[in-house]
Amino acid sequence: MPEEMPGEDSGSSRFRTTLIRVIIVQVIAIGLLLLLQLRYQP
Amino acid sequence: MHPINWLIVGVYVLWVVVDGIRKSKNTDTVSGYFLANKSLSWWVVGLSVMATQLSAVTMIGTPGQGATDGMRFIQLYLGLPLAMVILGVTIVPLLHGSGVFTAYEYLERRFDARTRTLTAFLFLISRGLSAGAIMAAPGVVFSAVFGIPLVWAVALIGVPTVIYTMIGGVQAVAWADVKQMILIVIVLVAIMIVIIVQMPVNPDEALRIAGATGRLKVFDFSFDLSERYTFWSGVIGGTFLMLSYFGTDQSQVQRYLAAKSTGEAKSSLLMSAYWKIPLQALVLLVGVGVFVYYQFVRPPLLYNPAQEAAVVAERGPAYDALQNDYAEAFTLRQAAAQAVADASGDDATVAMEVFVAREADIQTIRGEALAMVEDVTGEASGDTNYIFPRFVLYELPIGLAGLFIAGIFAAAMSSIAAELNALSTASVIDFYRRWMKPDADDAHYLAVSKGATAFWGLFACVVATYAATLGSLIEVVNRFGSFFYGSILGVFLLAMVPGAKSRGAFYGLIIGMATVGFVAFGTTIEYLWQNVIGAVVVLLVGVPLSKFVEDDLVDAGGP
Numbered sequence: 001m002p003e004e005m006p007g008e009d010s011g012s013s014r015f016r017t018t019l020i021r022v023i024i025v026q027v028i029a030i031g032l033l034l035l036l037q038l039r040y041q042p
Numbered sequence: 043m044h045p046i047n048w049l050i051v052g053v054y055v056l057w058v059v060v061d062g063i064r065k066s067k068n069t070d071t072v073s074g075y076f077l078a079n080k081s082l083s084w085w086v087v088g089l090s091v092m093a094t095q096l097s098a099v100t101m102i103g104t105p106g107q108g109a110t111d112g113m114r115f116i117q118l119y120l121g122l123p124l125a126m127v128i129l130g131v132t133i134v135p136l137l138h139g140s141g142v143f144t145a146y147e148y149l150e151r152r153f154d155a156r157t158r159t160l161t162a163f164l165f166l167i168s169r170g171l172s173a174g175a176i177m178a179a180p181g182v183v184f185s186a187v188f189g190i191p192l193v194w195a196v197a198l199i200g201v202p203t204v205i206y207t208m209i210g211g212v213q214a215v216a217w218a219d220v221k222q223m224i225l226i227v228i229v230l231v232a233i234m235i236v237i238i239v240q241m242p243v244n245p246d247e248a249l250r251i252a253g254a255t256g257r258l259k260v261f262d263f264s265f266d267l268s269e270r271y272t273f274w275s276g277v278i279g280g281t282f283l284m285l286s287y288f289g290t291d292q293s294q295v296q297r298y299l300a301a302k303s304t305g306e307a308k309s310s311l312l313m314s315a316y317w318k319i320p321l322q323a324l325v326l327l328v329g330v331g332v333f334v335y336y337q338f339v340r341p342p343l344l345y346n347p348a349q350e351a352a353v354v355a356e357r358g359p360a361y362d363a364l365q366n367d368y369a370e371a372f373t374l375r376q377a378a379a380q381a382v383a384d385a386s387g388d389d390a391t392v393a394m395e396v397f398v399a400r401e402a403d404i405q406t407i408r409g410e411a412l413a414m415v416e417d418v419t420g421e422a423s424g425d426t427n428y429i430f431p432r433f434v435l436y437e438l439p440i441g442l443a444g445l446f447i448a449g450i451f452a453a454a455m456s457s458i459a460a461e462l463n464a465l466s467t468a469s470v471i472d473f474y475r476r477w478m479k480p481d482a483d484d485a486h487y488l489a490v491s492k493g494a495t496a497f498w499g500l501f502a503c504v505v506a507t508y509a510a511t512l513g514s515l516i517e518v519v520n521r522f523g524s525f526f527y528g529s530i531l532g533v534f535l536l537a538m539v540p541g542a543k544s545r546g547a548f549y550g551l552i553i554g555m556a557t558v559g560f561v562a563f564g565t566t567i568e569y570l571w572q573n574v575i576g577a578v579v580v581l582l583v584g585v586p587l588s589k590f591v592e593d594d595l596v597d598a599g600g601p
Contacts, residue, residue: 018312019127026123029319033116033260040253042394 047444054448055202062206062214071484075211075491076143076467077300084306086216088313090297093219098180098454106426108329112257116322117271121280126315130308133289133534138304143471145295152537154544162472164526165292166465170498173461174505180454181506186348187431196506199454204499207459208492212300215459222452229449230324232442237331247383248334254382254394255401257330268566279570282577286531293464332433337379343368345428349415356418368407375400466494528573529554532580543588550584
């Protein structure tokens with residue numbers, strides 16, 4: 001396995017935090033696009 | 043174009059080149075030149091990854107697509123966030139931690155030299171030609187819009203890009219990408235604001251007008267393999283496409299190999315997962331905004347000024363008659379669009395039906411004009427790529443138009459620079475150092491790398507210059523590229539299967555590509571699904587071959 005680099009822990013924890021944010025942002029973005037379609041597309 | 047706009051473009055390009063050369067310090071080793079000594083922060087790499095993916099085609103063609111076809115193109119990117127998460131826990135730690143320069147180098151460690159060489163060769167062929175195609179797209183548009191020879195337009199984009207890429211290596215490319223990404227977002231947001239302010243209807247009314255013609259149909263939930271963009275092809279096929287592109291294409295892999303740690307490399311990819319769909323939605327919405335704007339301001343009958351001039355010269359009277367019909371049809375459509383904006387309740391349905399009919403009349407007249415273009419010039423009709431540049435140059439205030447052109451330069455340069463950088467890396471690491479001169483010192487490899495960058499830059503410029511006459515060839519090349527994208531991903535997936543052997547990888551790759559070739563030419567299955575098929579076939583062939591057939595070559599080790 002590759003050697004652990006300095007700062008790896010903070011990198012992994014940032015990955016997890018960002019991952020949660022990614023999911024939230026995608027749900028919001030796709031939800032807004034779906035709303036756009038439902039509201040304005042006859 | 044106004045001199046102030048040219049000044050903005052000139053200052054921006056000069057800044058990118060000069061700053062790129064300044065960033066060339068610490069690039070006197072192979073690791074410094076190709077991987078920035080693994081020193082880049084996640085946000086620099088993340089912006090570089092995004093800028094590499096966002097080419098000038100996105101800046102020019104995608105708003106045009108939004109204007110003519112609406113928002114549904116965004117479905118292509120639905121698989122991107124999932125792909126980035128998968129890569130973050132699979133291929134990124136594998137490649138970043140193994141100390142390789144290229145993704146293909148890893149394949150030799152895991153399988154054998156022939157698998158590495160074949161995948162690297164496929165990359166060089168497809169990306170070498172695609173660098174030319176990426177340069178040609180804005181070059182052709184600049185040439186037509188500004189009335190300059192194509193070779194000059196290509197040189198304006200290609201020469202500064204080659205200079206800073208050649209001198210500064212991956213560091214210059216990444217920092218230039220940061221500037222370019224910021225500029226692109228600023229330009230898009232500014233244009234959106236200007237469109238909203240200049241439109242004679244409010245945003246709610248504008249969206250009703252756009253929706254009446256189907257341009258706000260974002261999602262298509264049908265499961266039709268022959269339909270290019272559906273929710274399912276985006277989520278499933280798109281995930282495989284993005285896994286291939288970000289996980290195995292050296293032009294992207296090299297960005298995150300330069301990150302200072304594996305954690306930073308993972309985070310850099312998540313930036314795309316974060317922003318790609320919102321950014322792409324913005325680009326398409328700008329296009330939809332242009333469509334609504336042109337309901338109230340008469341657009342040209344033909345958006346490509348060079349084609350329009352050719353038609354006027356050859357078929358003047360017939361084109362004038364068509365222009366008169368177009369003016370009348372526009373007046374009727376404008377009234378119908380205003381009626382949609384003003385209507386409510388049951389009146390709205392009737393107003394929309396009338397508007398759709400008036401829009402169809404306009405499209406019929408445009409179809410006749412485009413047919414005239416085809417007759418006169420022999421070029422394929424269609425001017426979607428000219429809609430947005432024409433709108434920007436004629437309708438936007440001085441300064442913003444210059445920023446937009448600078449934005450196109452930025453988008454083109456960032457994608458081309460990443461590709462030249464990656465082409466040079468694969469040429470030197472996977473071929474020159476591997477097969478021709480394995481024991482030279484860093485100074486030697488560095489000199490060869492700079493020469494390789496210059497060579498690929500020249501190659502791309504030549505391809506771009508002849509792209510107009512090689513139109514169908516470029517299309518074939520792009521299609522050829524999609525034959526092996528999924529299959530190469532399959533090889534990397536196979537690398538993670540315990541017990542997978544080199545024979546399984548090599549023959550799996552060849553059978554995977556052949557299968558995709560058959561599917562592409564023999565069926566109506568759309569290209570996003572071909573990535574899924576390629577990857578799955580490699581696994582289906584590679585796993586049993588590894589298990590039941592002895593390798594004829596000794597594995598070079600690996601995890």
